[in-house]
Amino acid sequence: MINFKKFTVIVSNTFSKKTRLDKVLSKLFSQYSRTCIKKWIVNFRVNVNGKIFDKPNMYVSYGDKIIVSIVNESNNFDSPQNISLCIVYEDKDILVIDKQTNLVVHPGAGNKCGTLLNALLYRNSSFMHIPRSGIVHRLDKNTTGLMIIGKNIISYNALIELMRSRKIIRQYETVVHGRMISGGTIIRPIARHPTRRTIMTVSTSGKKAITHYRVIKRFSYHTHLRVKLETGRTHQIRVHMLDIHYPLIGDPIYGKKYQSLKNISKETFKMVKEFPRQALHSSKLCLKHPITGVQMKWNSCLPNDMLHLLKQLNKNDIEQFNYNF
Structure with missing residues (x-):
């Protein structure tokens, strides 16, 4: 049986009235390649306002609700790991950490585990259902200091909007x-x-x-x-x-x-x-x-x-x- 991770996003007003679906998803899921995003679309994994959108050049608009279903493969990229984090602030919507050195933010080639994403999944499995596990901005592996993370899809989308409008x-x-x-x-x-x-x-x-x-x-x-x-x-x-x-x-x-x-x-x-x-x-x-x-x-x-x-x-x-x- 194939398992899926489902991500729900709302198109923000930072996009024009009509924007190509693949361009919107590339912005919201920047950790994935455009080739990967295209595969989601043509393989009927993208639902917009209750309808399947299967062409990359289909248009979406501000306020549209997009649900993406991604095959949940068993690998270290999304495995919870007990990695210590310095929590500066936390409520039900956001998490602020003081990142230590030698900590990669997202898994990738050469860093398939031991990342901030793995640590977040250990704290709460619900991060699995938020794009980029709620991570709004990155710090390099050996750059230390403050990072903010959205704990649910509403706060994540709002933080992305604040970042895009340069209000953070x-x-x-x-x-x-x-x-x-x-x-x-x-x-x-x-x-x-x-x-x-x-x-x-x-x-x-x-x-x-x-x-x-x-x-x-x-x-x-x-x-x-x-x-x-x-x-x-x-x-x-x-x-x-x-x-x-x-x-x-x-x-x-x-x-x-x-x-x-x-x-x-x-x-x-x-x-x-x-x-x-x-x-x-x-x-x-x-x-x-x-x-x-x-x-x-x-x-x-x-x-x-x-x-x-x-x-x-x-x-x-x-x-x-x-x-x-």
Whole structure:
């Protein structure tokens, strides 16, 4: 007997009056390929307002109710796993976590289990019936900090709408190579790299991406920044900071080969060179509750590894100042 997972979604007003069914599903089920979504449609797995829609180019409109039935195969991609999560806030509609490092958000090639999705299914099997298991936005495997998750289809759809209309404030802290003079705004489109398909790059053919950054503290050769996202492209902060020649410390993909600098201690050089991950932390989330409309805000302190890094950079500057003085 074939078992199915059923997902129910309501087409939001972010789509035009008439939008192709496959385009709507590609947005709402972004973790699945377009080929996979097309198979759902032509195999009669998609129901719109009580009727089967079996052609990708059929149109849906705002308010339409879509039910998608997906074959529930037995694999690690949707198996519950007891993975510890730091819960910052929870009610019947939303869940806010402070994600630890070394935690992948969605299962995929090379990470078929041990992900945030597996952890959510362990907490509550109802996440299985929400697109992306309620995950509204992603953080990279080794980026730490705040994430918000919808616990039911209504709150999930509302959070997706808030994200699309840029009404969720997402603020980060990072430490970059180079001493910045001042803050600024980066408006550069981002696309998948033409040959290295697992990474992103600034490209005129890409999607619009906007990143605001402000200086928290300058060091001799590095800068502690506060970064605010206006859009949410994959690896956006990491790609944008590399593009303006201030790559993140510890970034294994968009970083740089670190060379010894004048007036930097061996201890500082070693810590910066060997920092085990991109120095990036999601420090603040601010939004109106998707159901009650109440304004809510959460803050997350920097994790110990970034605190130790900043402490060492500060120590190096003090020692060098005293030496030169």
